[in-house]
Amino acid sequence: ADVPSRAAGRGDLPGMWRGGATRAWDACLEHFRWVSPKYCNRRAVVTVSVNPAAGLADQPAKIAVWGLAPSQEVTLRALVVDGHDRLFDSCAHYQADTQGKVDLSKDSSQGGDYTGVEPMGLFWSLSPAAMEKPYHRLEPGPVKIPMKVDVSVHQGYSPPAALPGRVLARASMERWFARSEVRRIRLKEGVVRGSLFLPPGNGPFPGVIDMFGDEGGLVEFRSSLLATHGFASLSLPYFNFEDLPQVMEDFHLEYFQEAARFLLCHPKVKGPGVGVIGTGKGAELACSMMTFLPEVVAAVCISGSSSITANTLHYGKLTLPGLYFNMSKIRIFENGVFDIYEALDDPKDPANTHCRIPVEKAEGHFLFVVGEDDRNWKSSLYAEIAIDCLRQHGKDNFTLLSYPGAGHQINPAFSPVCPIALDRVLGVPVLGGGDSRAHAFAQEHSWGKILEFLHFHLR
Secondary structure, rough: OOOOOOOOOOOOOOOOOOOHHHHHHHHHHOOOOOOOOOOEEEEOOEEEEEEEEEHHHHHHOOOEEOOOOOOEEEEEEEEEEOOOOOOOEEEEEEEEOOOOOOOOOOOEEEOOOOOOOOOHHHOOOOOEEOOOOOOEEEEEEEOOOOEEEEEEEEEEEOOOOOOOOOOEEEEEEEEEOOOOOOEEEEEOOOEEEEEEEEEEOOEEEEEEEOOOOOOOOHHHHHHHHHOOOOOEEEOOOOOOOOOOOOOOOOOEHHHHHHHHHHHHHHEEEEEEEEEEEOOOHHHHHHHHHHHOOEEEEEEEEEEEEOOEOOOOOOOOEEEEEEEEHHHHHHOOOOOOEEEEEOOOOOOOOOHHHHHHHHHHOOOEEEEEEEEEOOOOOOOOHHHHHHHHHHHOOOOOOOOOOOOOOOOOOOOOOOOOOOOEEEEOOOOEEEEEOOOOOOOOOHHHHHHHHHHHHHOOOOO
C-alpha cells in the first residue's frame, strides 16, 4: 500500500470527536445512537463505501452508496476535525438510481454545498460547521498523522447547517499528507529554520523550497506532499516562527539564499539548482529568488505579485522598496468581510517602477498560476506584467496557468475551498474571491501541472 492503512468499522466513530467545539455534533450523534449504521429497509442493508479507506490527500477517493430504495433521496455528509480542533462539515443531496445506488463519480448532486457531478465535492466543499466561527481555513494537524474523515448517509434532504435526518450508514477514511516512508527533519541551520521532507531511498532527489503567504509560521502540508511525489522539499518559514521576526519586516534575500545553498549541499539533493514554490507573498519571494539567486532554476508563483509589496527587499547593495497599501481603499461589507482588492498601489504607475522585480534577469523558468477572480489582489494583472516584461526582453522562459472563476489561495488538489478567509495579520475576514467549483477545478488541474513542471526543470 502507498500509505499506512487502519481499518475502521462502519459503526465506529473515529477518535476525532474531541474538544468543546464538537459537543453539538456529539449531542446530534447521541440522538441517533439507536440507529445502526446498517439501516435495513425492505430491499437491502444500506452501505456506504469510501475507497481507498486510507489514501493521499491529493489523490481522488471513490464514494458509493447501495442498498437504498429506488429513487430514494438521501443527504451525504462529511465531517473533519482540523489541527486546531475545529469541526468542518459538508453535505450534498443525491437521489438513488433504479437499483438503489448512488455513485459520486457519475451521479449529480441535487443540492447542499454543491451541485452537479463532483466526485470529490464533499472534500473541497468542507467549511466550518455551524457552531464554529466562520471563515477559518481547514488547517491539517501534524502531517505524519492522517486527517480522519467521517462520511455518513442520512434519510431525506437536509440543508447545510441543519440537523441531519436519520443515519442510514456511515464509514470512515484517512487522508494522508505523506507516505510513512517520508522523513521529516526539523531544521535549524545557521539562520535558516523550517522542516525538510525527504522521500524514501538514497536519492539524489530534486530539491524544492516551499513558502506560503503573509500568515507566517511553518506550513508543512504542501512540502510533505511534494516529498511523497519524489522531491526533497524544504518548508521555509520567514517570520512568526521560533526566533525569526514575529511580524513581517524588511526582507533580506540572503536568508533565502542560505536556505537554497543548504538544500543544494544536502547529500540527498541533486543539482545544479533547486526549485521554489510560493503562494501570495511567498510567490513574490519565489519570483525574487528566481531573479537574483543563481541557485534557483525553476519557480512556481501562485497568486503572486510582479513587484515587491509592503516591505522592502534587500540583497547586497540592492534595495527594492515595496508597493504601498492604501488602507483608505479597503471596503468593508455589511457582514464584516474586508475587500482589499484595490488597496495595493498600481504597479503600472511610473512612480512605482522602482518596486518592480526585474524578472528579465532570471535564467531559469517560471510557472505563473493565477485565478482570474482573485479578489485578494490583482494576481492576473501582475502575471501579465511579468510576462510582458519577459517578452520585451526576448524571453519565453515562462508558462501561465490562468483559471476563470478561481480565487486567491490555490492549494493542492482537493483542498477545501475558502473564498473568504480570516487574515492572521489583520485579524479580520478577507475576500479571496472565486467560485467554489471553478476554484476546485483550478486546484486539481494546477497541482498536476506544478508537479510536471518541477520534475521537468529539476530533472
